[in-house]
Amino acid sequence: MTRLLTSLFVLSLLFAAGCSSPEYPYFDRMENVKLQAAALNGNVTIKGDAIIINPNDVGAQLDKMDLVAFVEGNKVAEITQNENAQLAAGKENAIPVVINMKLKDVFTDIKTDWMSLLGSSLQNKEIKYKIEGDIWINLAGQSIKVPFDYEDVEPLRIKR
Helix, strand or coil: CHHHHHHHHHHHHHHHHHCCCCCCCEEEEEEEEEEEEEECCCEEEEEEEEEEEECCCCCEEEEEEEEEEEECCEEEEEEEECCCEEECCCEEEEEEEEEEEEHHHHCCCCCCCHHHHCCCCCCCCEEEEEEEEEEEEEECCEEEEEEEEEEEEEECCCEC
């Protein structure tokens, strides 16, 4: 009887040591970030790929992204993307992020007379922006909130 209990105890220890809890996926960086459009109609679009690392041996699913964009410290956009993208196990996963803003919200110090401003205020201007918020990932049936924080500077090019 003692041998049986000892064997069961050793097997239980081996089983418990082999079962580790999953690690949380995390936001690592942004790649391929570009200011896609800055047009006279007053729209600015920044696109890029959020790199999410899933360190686990099992895949996960990105459910949604709740992000807020700031330019020069001013809130200019709220982004909610319901991606439902698969995150491969043990890999870097690129998830597209699109931010649409109004040019007048980006540069609050600029008047709305676009034509007179093309030669002065907007030339050689840069956009210093920050994106923060949460990404929701489903891992093994558990919803995980992953913090997202990124900031950068992009040159502004006006399309006529």
